Amino acid sequence: MPEPITGPRPTLEAVAARAGVSRATASRVVNGGAGVRAPLVDKVRQAVEELGYVPNHAARTLVTRRNGAVAVIIAEPEFRIFSDPFFEQQVRGISRELTAHDAQLVLLWVEGRGDHDRIARYLGGGHVDGALAFSVHNDDELPALIDKSRIPTVFGGRSVVDRSLAAPYVDCDNRGGARQAVQHLVSLGRRTIAHIAGPLDLTAALDRVDGYHDVLVDADPELMCQGDFTERSGALAMAELLERRPDVDGVFASNDLMALGALRTLRERGVRVPDDVAVVGFDDMPSVVELTDPALTTVHQDIEGMGRLMVKLLMRLLDETGSPAPASVITPTSLVRRASA
């Protein structure tokens, strides 16, 4: 058994050396083997196998258009993708930017862990030049699978500290945006400010919790309720908060959909917004904000722009002209004041 390969990606030179052939021959075999005698083909293929060499099609293809395709992998089940406008907006930005690079977008998603092997096989099959992955949860195996496939990848969303991936990510300043939201509620004179958090296995949700605590260091733990970024969970969390702390006078919801749900609960209970309770969301998603009554004060992030930026970073990853690998990018957020706070 060959030793497991760790460290940097094995090179074609290493394959040639192990097979005892020239680099040119190794290259021809890796590219199909045409014109190479069968015994040499076998030797090179064995070396490829033993070293775990993966031909870097990706780097060439954006030049040679071998695949001309980029996978967008959303680590969420299909019902979430189609019901949360966040994904639509991010995919729109990605789609437009990929079109500008004449690359075909192929969308994949993950219904559950049972899909991982199949997705890994697909990524390992050399059908795409690169990948963009988002909504990766902290315990998700997906980053490891992507890493193993050696497909150049850019992530949407900050990775957790202990994820040892070199892949760059694009995220907004979740923590700073949350601080802006809570500081605004404080500046309005609100004293009992609750937080409806998102799923705590997503760094975006965690960072927004941290931003809330940056401003309200001694916040009563009863003032935090967890949702799952859906409207329904926001409505339920608001009901729970009103039960626990009837004196609540400000709410920062971790996304606009949960703020929409919270507003529904407040309206149903006859609680006036913003007079009795001021509400601030996060995202500034046009399709959600236009549904809210009163109009939602929220933290703006440029979701479509972040999608475009992910593509731009990927194009730099795929560009092997010697330019350094791109660094991760955190984009700024800004508070948009409307009627709800």
Next chain:
Amino acid sequence: MPEPITGPRPTLEAVAARAGVSRATASRVVNGGAGVRAPLVDKVRQAVEELGYVPNHAARTLVTRRNGAVAVIIAEPEFRIFSDPFFEQQVRGISRELTAHDAQLVLLWVEGRGDHDRIARYLGGGHVDGALAFSVHNDDELPALIDKSRIPTVFGGRSVVDRSLAAPYVDCDNRGGARQAVQHLVSLGRRTIAHIAGPLDLTAALDRVDGYHDVLVDADPELMCQGDFTERSGALAMAELLERRPDVDGVFASNDLMALGALRTLRERGVRVPDDVAVVGFDDMPSVVELTDPALTTVHQDIEGMGRLMVKLLMRLLDETGSPAPASVITPTSLVRRASA
């Protein structure tokens, strides 16, 4: 210049004959060329080029898992796909059935004609074993591109008569379902029955218009308004109908979303449903029906089941064990009576 290839797909035997090599040699070249001398490789590749031979990876791959992937191509822009729950439901059925076959779903869509070349290149690139295409409009170039790529494909939606494709399709009995809807309104004693049609470049919409006319042979043309399957277009069409024919007492909308829009207009005008105007939709889409007030009477079609059926037909297309190519399937519809009619 070689003559353009028409008629049946060129075989590997034809390639071998043209190149003057054995079938085994031709096969090795088509599969990468390993172990074949360079001059022969060139001859075979030239024959492949001249004959327009496309290796039928697809047939093998569902056995050998060469690609293990199936493209789902929706001939609609991204904003339509994410806003119309019809697509979500169909994709859900497809996704589940593909998972059962351990095949990876990759979703593609078409923002505009500018995308056609890129999609054709992708399909021609041999990255997928088969394709499922839906929402194809009658003037759409997509079927011709798919045909040219020789990727085994099943269409969602009946093809227009003059489309010379052999590819099978799955559709529901749009015309029969429309007849059920209109007959129900007639049986309720409605005398002035309007139709809000869908986009007339889609066979589904055309067939539903035909079903309306089957029952109401002499319907006043003023009683038909065209929408585009969105809620907004249904609301506008209803307003137009009330303007034209204030005596309207029944409406058959070509899909549930447009029925939802029509109900909104009727409510805003203070018109009682079903007392003054009875409304029937088409689709029986749970996520739309649950929003309607009163509950929507509609024509049920098994959208998710149709998605699954498309996959099953594709698997039979990809099965080259000699079984005959599958025929197109029309699935039945049924009227679901609720409060709106």
